[in-house]
Amino acid sequence: SPRAAQYACSLLGHALQKRGASPELQKQIRQLEGHLSLGRKLLRLGNSADALESAKRAVHLSDVVLRFCITVSHLNRALYFACDNVLWAGKSGLAPRVDQEKWAQRSFRYYLFSLIMNLSRDAYEIRLLMEQESSVYNRRQKGSGGGAPGGIETGGPGDPGTPGGSLPQIALKLQLRVLLLARVLRGNPPLLLDVVRNACDLFIPLDKLGLWRCGPGVVGLCGLVSSILSILTLICPWLRLKP
Numbered sequence: 245s246p247r248a249a250q251y252a253c254s255l256l257g258h259a260l261q262k263r264g265a266s267p268e269l270q271k272q273i274r275q276l277e278g279h280l281s282l283g284r285k286l287l288r289l290g291n292s293a294d295a296l297e298s299a300k301r302a303v304h305l306s307d308v309v310l311r312f313c314i315t316v317s318h319l320n321r322a323l324y325f326a327c328d329n330v331l332w333a334g335k336s337g338l339a340p341r342v343d344q345e346k347w348a349q350r351s352f353r354y355y356l357f358s359l360i361m362n363l364s365r366d367a368y369e370i371r372l373l374m375e376q377e378s379s380v381y382n383r384r385q386k387g388s389g390g391g392a393p394g395g396i397e398t399g400g401p402g403d404p405g406t407p408g409g410s411l412p413q414i415a416l417k418l419q420l421r422v423l424l425l426a427r428v429l430r431g432n433p434p435l436l437l438d439v440v441r442n443a444c445d446l447f448i449p450l451d452k453l454g455l456w457r458c459g460p461g462v463v464g465l466c467g468l469v470s471s472i473l474s475i476l477t478l479i480c481p482w483l484r485l486k487p
Contacts, residue, residue, distance in 0.1 A: 245475055246284045251467030253277035258461035285332035288325055295322035305487060309368050314487065317361035320354045327351035349453065356449035362442045369435055369485075373428045374421075437473050438485040444470040 257273040299318035305311040327350045334342030429436040444466040450456040451463050458466075477484040 245471055246280050246287065248468060248471035248475065250277055250280040250284060251464050251471060253280060253464075254460055255464030255468055258459070258464055262461075282332065282335055285328050285335070289329055289332070292322045292325040292329065295319070295325060302487070310365060310487070313361045313365035313368065317358045317365070320358035320361065324351055324354035324358060327354060352449040352452045356446075356453065359442055359446050359449065362438070363446070366435065366439045366442060366485075370425065370428060370439075373432065373435075374424050377424060377428055434477075434483050434485040437477065437483055441470045441473040444473075 253273055253276050257270060257277065260270055260273060295318045299315050299322065302311060302314040302318060305314065327347050330339070330342055330347050331344065331351060333339040334344055334347070429439070447456070447458050447466040448463055451458040
């Protein structure tokens with residue numbers, strides 16, 4: 245995909261710079277990256293309308309948290325693509341007076357808000373699945389006459405949430421929660437891929453907005469990983485998180 249190629253160029257340019265490649269070669273890689281970026285913007289001219297349609301569909305979700313996160317995410321994506329369209333018009337010469345820096349900053353702010361909503365949705369779904377898994381486990385333990393050792397959902401004086409919880413019990417509780425999280429993500433590949441993809445994408449606007457300088461190497465690597473995962477969800481639709 246053009247996105248994967250663009251971030252691959254970014255990563256390659258960073259590697260060439262570190263290895264002391266000739267300035268001419270570095271310039272060619274930067275130009276290729278710029279052309280790919282402009283091409284992506286051209287291909288995304290209709291994406292704002294698609295994002296708005298997705299937001300309209302999300303409004304009808306029954307779960308209020310999912311409805312809020314997904315709707316707000318799609319609305320921010322629509323605004324992000326709209327800013328991208330303005331940037332394309334400026335870079336292509338159709339609107340030469342466009343302030344590229346100002347519109348780029350707006351674009352990345354909307355992109356960041358969309359990713360925050362996506363990660364909030366992921367966290368909510370993880371929490372629901374962990375509660376379900378814990379509930380099933382505790383019912384099995386009670387049905388077999390045993391108790392949860394250390395308890396995935398324990399109460400009483402040994403609970404870490406009470407003053408009586410000791411440090412070893414807190415450590416055990418934390419270990420059990422981490423194991424439960426790993427089991428939930430391992431059993432839900434679409435959710436796992438969505439978390440990894442959104443987490444990788446998050447570094448891009450953070451760097452571009454100056455909130456957390458990661459460097460072109462990290463941005464290129466994260467963008468490439470995210471793009472590969474996006475391609476994977478297109479090849480295998482069952483890996484796409486729904487709704």
